[in-house]
Amino acid sequence: MSTHYGRPRRMQTPAGFVHDEMTNADIEAREAALVPLTDSVRRLIDALVRTQVAEPELDGVRHRVDALTDELLADALPGPHGVRFGIEGGYRNYGNPVVGRGNAIAPPIDFQREGEAVWADFELGPAYEGPPGLVHGGVSAMVLDQMLGEAASAGGKPGMTGTLNVVYRHGTPLGPLRGEARIESTEGVKSVVRGRLLTRPTDGSEPVLCVEAEGIFILPRWARDEPDGADREHVGDA
Amino acid sequence: MSTHYGRPRRMQTPAGFVHDEMTNADIEAREAALVPLTDSVRRLIDALVRTQVAEPELDGVRHRVDALTDELLADALPGPHGVRFGIEGGYRNYGNPVVGRGNAIAPPIDFQREGEAVWADFELGPAYEGPPGLVHGGVSAMVLDQMLGEAASAGGKPGMTGTLNVVYRHGTPLGPLRGEARIESTEGVKSVVRGRLLTRPTDGSEPVLCVEAEGIFILPRWARDEPDGADREHVGDA
Numbered sequence: 001m002s003t004h005y006g007r008p009r010r011m012q013t014p015a016g017f018v019h020d021e022m023t024n025a026d027i028e029a030r031e032a033a034l035v036p037l038t039d040s041v042r043r044l045i046d047a048l049v050r051t052q053v054a055e056p057e058l059d060g061v062r063h064r065v066d067a068l069t070d071e072l073l074a075d076a077l078p079g080p081h082g083v084r085f086g087i088e089g090g091y092r093n094y095g096n097p098v099v100g101r102g103n104a105i106a107p108p109i110d111f112q113r114e115g116e117a118v119w120a121d122f123e124l125g126p127a128y129e130g131p132p133g134l135v136h137g138g139v140s141a142m143v144l145d146q147m148l149g150e151a152a153s154a155g156g157k158p159g160m161t162g163t164l165n166v167v168y169r170h171g172t173p174l175g176p177l178r179g180e181a182r183i184e185s186t187e188g189v190k191s192v193v194r195g196r197l198l199t200r201p202t203d204g205s206e207p208v209l210c211v212e213a214e215g216i217f218i219l220p221r222w223a224r225d226e227p228d229g230a231d232r233e234h235v236g237d238a
Numbered sequence: 239m240s241t242h243y244g245r246p247r248r249m250q251t252p253a254g255f256v257h258d259e260m261t262n263a264d265i266e267a268r269e270a271a272l273v274p275l276t277d278s279v280r281r282l283i284d285a286l287v288r289t290q291v292a293e294p295e296l297d298g299v300r301h302r303v304d305a306l307t308d309e310l311l312a313d314a315l316p317g318p319h320g321v322r323f324g325i326e327g328g329y330r331n332y333g334n335p336v337v338g339r340g341n342a343i344a345p346p347i348d349f350q351r352e353g354e355a356v357w358a359d360f361e362l363g364p365a366y367e368g369p370p371g372l373v374h375g376g377v378s379a380m381v382l383d384q385m386l387g388e389a390a391s392a393g394g395k396p397g398m399t400g401t402l403n404v405v406y407r408h409g410t411p412l413g414p415l416r417g418e419a420r421i422e423s424t425e426g427v428k429s430v431v432r433g434r435l436l437t438r439p440t441d442g443s444e445p446v447l448c449v450e451a452e453g454i455f456i457l458p459r460w461a462r463d464e465p466d467g468a469d470r471e472h473v474g475d476a
Contacts, residue, residue, distance in 0.1 A: 037286065047311045050318075066278050068303065076290055082367070094287060097367070104342075131398070136334065138381065164402075
């Protein structure tokens with residue numbers, strides 16, 4: 001179950017959302033250090049998948065990784081990061097495994113809006129491989145779940161994933177990809193959202209459709225009593 | 239598209255599979271160093287999601303992460319790891335993002351067989367969070383894709399994911415979980431596989447069903463002419 005909420009007003013925050021004292025300037029300063037570090041850890045993950053250096057060197061690297069982990073844990077949240085709002089509304093979901101700015105598991109993907117549709121150009125490297133040279137089918141499903149949720153939010157119908165149906169049309173090559181999604185229909189609290197992943201050729205050739213998905217998103221209870229269904233400003237726009 | 243192949247014979251290796259000169263003893267020695275390092279990088283990812291240390295310290299950690307990445311890249315594959323077989327058949331898919339022993343993105347999950355069914359007890363921490371305190375719906379889909387593929391393989395019908403349908407029944411809490419899957423039916427080259435994720439309570443209470451999935455897996459061309467459909471020994475058993 002993914003959450004793709006519109007930005008809640010202070011009095012309508014659902015359980016689990018945290019309000020803290022960060023100003024937007026604080027958040028900007030934090031991300032100026034956090035985002036490059038997260039990128040560096042992504043490169044470390046990639047290097048580890050591909051490395052051929054000898055075992056004693058791997059042991060040496062491990063001891064130094066452990067020392068860095070200890071430094072980061074010297075002051076750390078006891079549990080998951082959750083979804084946080086600063087005093088000026090600044091939104092942070094740093095731990096999200098698709099878009100999180102502090103999560104090295106995330107590619108990350110930076111979704112763009114175009115009216116009520118969303119799209120993203122992104123790249124998936126060796127750490128997302130399933131069949132040789134191809135993106136793991138589960139990774140495509142994970143990206144599509146997040147993307148459909150972003151589209152639900154972009155269309156003013158934020159919500160939790162109820163169902164997700166994925167059809168694999170063509171092997172998805174590792175490398176540059178494009179994702180696109182939009183709401184197809186809404187009935188009551190349920191919205192049907194469709195999206196797809198395509199190749200993004202750099203040689204001028206036609207993109208190939210790789211994966212299609214359809215999801216049903218359920219408007220959360222706390223958003224149902226808002227006059228316009230939900231705040232349309234996307235939570236990801238901090 | 240995920241691949242869950244039975245172990246191919248040498249002459250039936252599909253495109254993209256690599257044979258190298260590793261003996262089983264070489265592989266054992268490699269994993270004795272690789273697996274603990276990958277676990278350490280997982281702990282680093284988790285610490286980064288949760289850390290609250292000040293920005294200058296994050297910068298310091300980043301420089302040292304970059305140095306470690308350079309060390310690992312001093313001798314590395316130029317591209318993805320792919321699926322590799324040693325001279326004694328030892329199988330390695332270290333880059334797989336669900337089960338890969340060299341991929342810090344993977345939880346990792348160690349699937350077990352029980353007849354033609356597969357199951358796994360595993361844990362998902364803060365790096366897999368979607369809604370506050372809950373597993374990201376896309377992560378559940380990713381895990382289920384791999385698990386259904388493992389079940390297809392366990393049932394002698396290895397293959398590529400054709401479709402994956404996921405139903406979210408209940409928010410999946412971060413923490414200990416259980417997954418189960420088995421083939422439901424086979425018709426020609428298509429097998430229907432069902433699986434589910436449940437909570438794994440440590441206080442003796444009943445498990446809660448969180449996510450269900452059904453996938454159609456297509457037997458790959460190279461496996462179709464084998465007298466028994468496919469070698470039943472699972473590729474993951476190196």
